[in-house]
Amino acid sequence: MLNIRKLVLKLMAILLIAAILPFNVKQAKAQGGIVVEEPQVAVSFGQSITFQAKIKSSIPIQQVSLLFRGINEENTRVENLTVSPDGFVSFTYDASLNLLPPFSWIIFWFQATLSDNQTYTSDPIRFQYKDDRFPWRDINRANVNVHWYAGDDAFGAAALDAASAGTTAINEFMPVSLSDPIDIYIYSNTTDLQNTLMLGGEKWTGGHANPEFGVVMIAIAPGAGQAIEMQTKIPHELAHVMLYRSLGDTYAAQPLWLLEGIASMVELYPNPDYARALEIASGDNSLLPFESLCASFPADAGNTFLAYAQSQSFVSYIHDSFGSSGLTRLTNSYSEGFGCELGATNALGTPLSQLDVRWRENVLGQNTAGVAMRNLLPFLLLLTLVLMVPLWGAIDLLRQRRRNGNKSKR
Ligand SMILES: [Zn+2]
Numbered sequence: 509m510l511n512i513r514k515l516v517l518k519l520m521a522i523l524l525i526a527a528i529l530p531f532n533v534k535q536a537k538a539q540g541g542i543v544v545e546e547p548q549v550a551v552s553f554g555q556s557i558t559f560q561a562k563i564k565s566s567i568p569i570q571q572v573s574l575l576f577r578g579i580n581e582e583n584t585r586v587e588n589l590t591v592s593p594d595g596f597v598s599f600t601y602d603a604s605l606n607l608l609p610p611f612s613w614i615i616f617w618f619q620a621t622l623s624d625n626q627t628y629t630s631d632p633i634r635f636q637y638k639d640d641r642f643p644w645r646d647i648n649r650a651n652v653n654v655h656w657y658a659g660d661d662a663f664g665a666a667a668l669d670a671a672s673a674g675t676t677a678i679n680e681f682m683p684v685s686l687s688d689p690i691d692i693y694i695y696s697n698t699t700d701l702q703n704t705l706m707l708g709g710e711k712w713t714g715g716h717a718n719p720e721f722g723v724v725m726i727a728i729a730p731g732a733g734q735a736i737e738m739q740t741k742i743p744h745e746l747a748h749v750m751l752y753r754s755l756g757d758t759y760a761a762q763p764l765w766l767l768e769g770i771a772s773m774v775e776l777y778p779n780p781d782y783a784r785a786l787e788i789a790s791g792d793n794s795l796l797p798f799e800s801l802c803a804s805f806p807a808d809a810g811n812t813f814l815a816y817a818q819s820q821s822f823v824s825y826i827h828d829s830f831g832s833s834g835l836t837r838l839t840n841s842y843s844e845g846f847g848c849e850l851g852a853t854n855a856l857g858t859p860l861s862q863l864d865v866r867w868r869e870n871v872l873g874q875n876t877a878g879v880a881m882r883n884l885l886p887f888l889l890l891l892t893l894v895l896m897v898p899l900w901g902a903i904d905l906l907r908q909r910r911r912n913g914n915k916s917k918r
Pocket residue numbers: 744748767768771
């Protein structure tokens with residue numbers, strides 16, 4: 509009985525799909541009122557983007573517009589174009605006034621109103637807004653592409669090796685997705701990278717990942733220190749991309765200490781200055797509370813460094829205490845919309861502030877109960893004084909009374 513009902517439902521579904529399919533095909537054909545020939549995009553990074561094409565149709569064209577936007581942008585730019593008799597159209601966009609992120613993906617399409625008063629839309633075309641100011645060289649393995657312009661062949665190969673090793677390290681904490689390509693752009697100095705980010709309207713933060721585009725941008729100078737720099741910066745930025753790929757839109761809902769902590773944890777060469785920074789801050793009681801590192805990191809360089817050092821140590825502590833599954837529960841909890849403090853309670857049974865205390869005790873060897881006592885000491889002294897003044901008065905009064913009593917006895 510149940511099986512027959514299932515069969516009938518299945519048949520109905522098949523019939524429904526069969527009914528929809530030809531309709532879709534017809535619609536697609538109806539949109540074909542225009543043909544876009546030889547579409548071309550010329551990018552001059554930070555300056556201009558020139559779009560060109562030939563718009564063809566069987567009946568006269570009344571009007572043509574170019575529409576384009578970054579794939580993650582919500583507003584579409586619309587430009588009316590002048591059409592030559594042969595259908596040629598061209599538009600140059602001023603990218604120095606209207607900044608677009610470096611290596612971001614842009615889609616464009618054309619809309620034309622023909623003499624039948626109908627508006628037809630072409631299929632969208634994607635292109636990448638690449639930084640073309642450097643003679644990039646490329647090397648790739650398994651969907652990981654390394655691009656560099658200073659340094660020899662060995663430099664590129666070493667960067668690719670650091671990426672592979674980083675991917676292996678990341679895989680211990682979270683799923684690694686290489687189904688979409690990853691592009692690692694290595695600038696030879698921070699000034700070049702800073703300029704690129706500035707021309708793209710983005711802020712400088714050391715390394716840089718645009719995880720939604722699968723793009724990593726870092727600055728590494730060829731030379732003696734290149735291996736260490738590659739083994740720290742490349743895995744770190746790759747981790748940001750993988751976190752984004754695993755978390756999607758909820759990447760932005762994660763506390764910054766957690767994102768940076770996980771990314772710092774996969775650096776293959778631990779930063780020796782992190783331990784020193786933690787020791788000093790712990791000693792002079794200037795550690796930053798993790799509640800203050802949820803939405804942003806401090807603006808000044810010293811405290812930014814301390815924030816990274818703390819995040820790396822704190823997330824490692826959480827990983828050691830709760831395992832990779834604990835970290836996954838934590839990211840899931842924040843993805844579900846829990847706040848910074850309660851997300852930890854929900855995932856690990858302990859609020860963030862309490863985890864902070866435990867980390868200080870277990871990793872930094874602080875005696876937080878002792879510290880709390882020391883902080884209370886001035887108040888306790890004051891309290892004693894406040895209580896002692898009336899007490900003394902009372903004792904004095906008693907003494908006087910006794911003395912008077914003795915006198916009267918005499
Ligand atoms: Zn980072």
